[in-house]
Amino acid sequence: MHRKVLGVRGDLVFGRARVVVFLDGCFWHGCPRCYQRPRANAAFWRRKLVVNQTRDRRQSARLRAAGWEVIRIWECDLLRRSAGGIRTVTIAVRSKRRAG
Ligand SMILES: [Zn+2]
Secondary structure (H helix, E strand, O other), rough: OOEEOOEEEEEEEEEOOOEEEEEEEEEHHHOOOOOOOOOOOOHHHHHHHHHHHHHHHHHHHHHHHOEEEEEEEEEHHHHHHHHHHHHHHHHHHHHHHOOO
């Protein structure tokens, strides 16, 4: 499940359905709900976040352009309502398999 697609490592990769899932850590990827800016080394962390978010967007765009469905799930969503997050993935994979 854990493999690379177009040089990008997805957290879950469903090759036949062409669905790739990323589980984004709220701190590392800047979750709009629960990201808290560290007080120490603020400039360093701000830059780091911009780099990570830019890479996330670029990778998602590259995968979508190649025909992959990209699902990004926040860590907090997974922890708070894991059933919802898993259902999203299941529906995407099943519908793609039927279509393909
Ligand atoms: Zn979050």
